[in-house]
Every structure is written in structure tokens, then in C-alpha cells.
Amino acid sequence: MKRTVAIALTLLVIVALMVLWGAEPIQRSTVADEKILLLLTNNDTGWFFLQLREGAQAACQNQGALLRTLVISSDSLPAQLGSISADAALVFVSQEEDRAMVQHFLQENAIPYRMILDGDEGTIHMDERGGAMQLARIIPSNHTLVSVYTDEDAAVSERMLGALDYMGDRAPVKVTPGETLPASLHFARACLALDAEATRYIVDAKERGLLPASLLLFGYDTVETRVKDLESGTVYAMLMPEPYTLGYNGALASMTGQMRPSPLGRVITKRTMFLSRNVRLVFPLIQTD
């Protein structure tokens, strides 16, 4: 009889445990479960950063993570780093020394991170070469083309490579704001400006009548005057950067290690500047979500 009671009790205990297990409420993710992505920057103003953060925010939302932003300053950087608590980090710091210190800290603390930095492999950046190719591709082939730049940094070098296919053996011409226009520009029917300063330089020249209005200018984002320049036709086409995509890709890569292709940027013309799909690029502060 004792054995029977023991068996019956054991069965009852099993049943009770099973009922408890079965009645366990459905687990939902809570804030405590959320991973934290830390966006580190030394400048949280400007439309570029705002869009970048928005992109990172969207990726975090898709991943069920929380985005926090830390604006660092060189003076208090060690103290700021000491207070960091994050599962992953996205670094958008322009100052090299600060960037190096942040990178060192993240590596020491085994926090996965990605840096938004031009050119370096493994970083999040625009595909400058591909973007330049894209921009150059719409230049009519029967137009005499002159390519100009102001300062050859890593991005501009990449753009040069991208544009070379369309320029034949003519190398880009370096221009300096405030100085005389290169002679070749006077014979050109199309100009490819490989950086924003060079674009501004040609726009000024056209506006001042130093270059003909018919000169088709293909340039890079002039930010403040982009709408006016495009709408007036001073700039025929402009390659817009995609900070939102950089933020999105960077956040995703930091959290999951998944690298998406670098964005090319988007070529905008007067005809396409008001299209719904380009609104975010041309009018970055307009809310579309």
C-alpha cells in the first residue's frame, strides 16, 4: 500500500509540475532583455548626423535593440569611456586621437563595434568609387568632359578611379577656390566635380558668368544650396550621400556582424528631386515615416 501511495504522490507531483510549466505565461521581450547599441560621436548636430542616427535607430528597432547616443569630448573622454555600458557600439568620431582612444577602449572591453570612416576596410562608408561611376554614367557621351577636384583625400581618390572610365586619358584637374579657372574648362560642355568644394567652385563660376550656363555640371552634394542649384539647373545632377543608410548598416554590422554593401549615394536631378523616394535625400529634415 505504501508503494502505491508513493507512486500516486509521485504522479501527482509530476502532474503539478507539468501544470505549472503549462501555465507559464508567454514570455515577451522586456526592456531588460534589450541589447544596447551605443552611438559614439563628437558632433551630434547637423542633418548628416541626425539622419545617420535615424538609420541606426531603425536598425535597432528591427533588431529589438535600444540605441543610446554618447557625445564625447576630448577633455573628458577617459571619464566618459569609463561609464560606458553597451552590447555593441557604432563610432562616428571625426577626430583621429579621440577615435583611437575609443577604439582602444572598445577592444579592451570586448565590445563589438564598427566605425563610420572613409575608405578603411571593415568600416562603414560610402562606396565612393561606385558612386562616382554612377554619376559619370549619366554624362552624355558626346559632351567634352572635364573633371575637377579641390583636395585629393581618400574619398576623392576613389571617386577619381570610378570616373576614369568615362574620362579616357584625361586626368582630373585640381582647382583652388579663389584662383583662375583652368583653361580646359572653357572648352568643356560637361564638368564632373569630384567633391563638394569643387562643385561649389564651378557653381560660383557659372553664377558669375565665368562659365557658360549651358555647361552641364555633375557634382557632389552642396548641402546648403543643393535645392536651389538643382532647381535652377546650375547643377545638372548631384550625388547625394546616404547617412541614413550608413547609420542603418553600421548599427546592423555592430550588433550582428552582418555587413551590407556600402551605399553608392543617389544621383538627383531637377527632374527627380521632388520624387517621393528622393525626399529624404534632398530634404533630409522632412519626416517621411
Next chain:
Amino acid sequence: MTNKSRGYSLYIILLVSFIVVAFTVLLFLFVTLGPRVSSLMRQNAVDRIRETVQQSASGFTQYTDSLQSTMQFALSILPDDPEADDSWHEKMGFLKVSMPEISAIAVFDEEGTPFYTTAGQLRGSQMEVNQEDWFLRAREREGIITYFSPPHVQSLFDSQYAYVITLSRGIRYIQEGQQRLGVLMMDIYYTQFSRLVNRVKLGDSGYAFVVGPDDSIITHPRMSQIDLNLFNEDLRPVADTIIGLSDAKKGGRDSVYVIHSLDRTRWRLVGIAFVDEISQLQTSFRRMFVVALISAALLAAGIALVLTRLIMRPLTVLGATMLKVQHGDLNATMREGGFNEIRVISDTFNDMLYQLRELMDQIVQEQEKKRLHELNALQAQINPHFLYNTLDSIIWMEERGKSQESIRMVSALAKLFRISISKGRNEITVREELEHVTNYLIIQKMRFKEKFVYTIDAKEDALPLRTVKLILQPLAENVLNHAIDETLGEQLHLRITAYTEGDDLVFTVGDDGVGIPEEKLATLLTAPSGQSGIGLRNVHERIQLTYGRRYGLHIQSAEDEGTLITIRLPKYTGGKA
């Protein structure tokens, strides 16, 4: 007799039967009810999603209706000839100010020249306005229906860019005496629409969005990602569907598309819910159902176990009791308990056992009685040798002229017979028993002369007590028969005593003969008849048959020292103890 061919245990059969029946019932319930309930729950979840989308669509429609009303109000402000006076400009401006969601209001003539705008000068030429899609669509509808444009940046006005949805409607006005078709335009901030859709939540990650008649996306919670090609919304499941449900895979997950038309705008609200989320309750239920099933099965097994034990236990006890009886334990009884049927079997078995015991007792008693009679009869017989020897001694004495001795011997013999007969009584007093053995010893003393001497000591209180008769004489005879022969000429001392001890009457018969060997002593009272010591065994058996197992003979002996036989009897003076 044991039945060696053992079949299946009834216990196992009952247990297995109970469990199989319980499991079959539960399995049947699981198989029949489970999928049905699960399907109903899924249907219920889908219905809830559909209701949510329907409610959202209803809210959206209410908003567009209110915008329609605003357009209607604006139309009512417009005079037949907009150029005749400009008093309506102020009213239109007031309307714009009173509704913050309005970005701009403008009225155009049929060429696209503005009569009035709330946003100041136009940036472009009038030719461009009349080529705008919203302008053309409004004129197509001839003022009957309001056209809702896709979202776009409104670039008409100088120094003003707004992301809007343009509502436009044809207006009939009089110019130069002729009726013409112009356009009333009202720009509504896009966020007013997107907010309505973005707040729709379907499950954990389900969402809603609006598609236009050409399957272009009007508003979407991830519009930025769509614009930047970071996310692609597959519109195939909603293509050509105005209203209804559609199932599709989305990102490897089963999803349900709920499509609802938005009146007047020709847009459609699409809700996407993921099956794994909407079926969380279903999954939970399924788990609960399985748990309940297993629990019920375990409980059923437990109950079956207990029930089977309950049924089987009395039967097991009955079987064990029967086995005891089979092995000779007739005192075993079956304890009452269990079900009525088992109780009846138990009672019947106990009655049967009782009757069997009674019968056995009766047989034993009869056997004992018979044996006692036999022993008594045997005891009452006079040993022919003794009688022959005594008579021979008497003759011998007569021939020698020892008539006094012969008279004494004859007298002793006569008393011996008288007491032996005792009028047929089986019990006599201790006094008579002692007299009987005394007479025997007198006769034997006359025969054996100096070969032995004897003494008889009896306590006074023992003399009137009663005893089975003829128990001392066989013992004395046994001493004389064995001890005298083995003393090798030494005189044997025989001592008989009688006394009481507690509730017992005690006789002792002791001698100083050679004693009884140890191995013989051990079996003297238990050896089968036919072997030596039969006289002792008869006396012992008679006492035990008469008074019980507690009484009888006890023999102590040491080689070359002698033997002491103790006879223990119940102490009583009349009747049976």
C-alpha cells in the same frame, strides 16, 4: 496441490485495461478536439487582426471624410466668379490657419493660374501647374470627386517645400460670362496620414501600410528604408485585391495579409500579421492541451493503479491466506475488507475455515479419546510374566511352608488387582495410587529380597488428591526390570515421593542405578512404540491426553548415578481438571 501453469496476473490485466481505456479516451479527445480548437483559435486571431485593420481603415476613412468636408467647406466659400471680389481670400486664409494639418490652399483657373494661394507666390510658371498630376486628375473628375495625390514634395510655392498629400477638386467658375473648370487644391501634411497608419500594431511585429491604386506605397512605417532600398515590401500578395485576406511568406515567416479599401481615396490599407505571433495563444493552448492530456493520462494511470490495488488487495490477501491453509495453518483467517463481493468471499472462506477447524478438532479429540482408551486398557492389563512369577512365588512359598509370606503376597496381589480395577474408574486418589505401587513393590521385594530397597514418602496434603491410576507401578516396574539387572549385585535404592508444588501434584520415582544413556534418554518419551521404554511412554501419553500437554513425565538421568523421573499432574481433588 499447486497449479504450476500460471496465467496473466489479474492485477496486470486490470491495470493495463484501465490505462488503455483512459489513454484511448484522452487520445480520442486530443485527436478530435485538438485540431478543431486550434483551428478555431487561429481563425479567431485572424478575425481579430481583420477587425483591427478594419477599425484602422475606418479611422483613416473618417479622417479623409473630414478632409473631404473641409474641401466642401472651401468650395462653399468660393464665389461663382472668383475674380469678381476677393472677400473669400480672407475666409480661405482663416480656414488654413484654423487647421494646422493644412500646408497650403490654392485655387487655380483652368490654365493653372492661381486665383488665390495661402502660400504666396508660385515658384514656377503656370504651364507647369496645369501639368501637375493632381491638377489633371481633378479636372478629369469634373468637380465631382476629390483626388488624393501620392505623397510628394510640394514645390509650387516660392521658398516653401513641404512633404504633402495634395487634395484637388475641379471647380466650376464663371469668367467672361462663360463657365470654366478650375481646380481647388489643398495640401495636407503627409505626417497626418502616416501617423494614422504607423500606430497600427498587429501582434509584436505586424504593421500596416497604405498602397495606392497603382500599387505604389503611400505610407509605410519603414518608408525611409523603402526609399533607400534598405527594405523591400513585397506587394504581390495584395496585387489586384481590393478587400480580403491573403496568406504569404514574408522573410521566411508565414504571414497573413489583411486588405481593406479606403473609401474615396482609392487607396487600400494593408495589415500584415505574422502567424507565429498571432498564433502565440494557439501555441500556448496547444501546450496547455498537451500538458492537460499528459496530466490527465498520468492521473488516470495513478487512479488505475490505486483502483486496481484496491480491488486486488483483498484477493491477494485471500490468496495468501489460502496458501497458509494449504501449508497447514488452519488458524489463518481472512481479514474483512474491500468491496462487498470480496467481503462475501472473505466471510465464506472464514466460515469454511472455521468449520474445517471444528471438524479437525473433533477428529483430534476423538483420536485422543480413542488413544486414551487404548492406553488405559493397555495399562489395566496385568503383565502375564508378573502374574506368573508372583503365582510361582506363592506356590514356592507354600511348598516351603512359608504360608505367612504367601498370605502376604496373595493379599498384596489382591489389593493390587482391587486398585487396578477400581470399579472401572480411571482416576483414583494419590493414596490409592501409592498403595497400588506399594503392593507391587511388596510382591517384588518378596521375590527379589535384598536386591533392592524402596521408600515411599508422601506429603499429607497430596494424599487426597486425584490422579490417573496406575502411573507409578509401570515406572517402578521399569526401574526394577532395568536397574536390578545392571547394578551387578549392588543393592538398588528406589524412592517414590508425592507432594504438591503450586497448582501441581508431583510424583518422583528415583533410583541409584546405572542411569540411562544420554542418547536413549533424549528419545525415551518420543520414540515410536515397539522400542524400549514403552511403559514410560504410555504413562506420559496417558497423562498428556488426560490433562494436557503441560503435564507428563520428565526424566533426569546421569550414568552410574541414577535416574529421577518426575511426574507432574494438576492438583485437584475431584472431577476432571
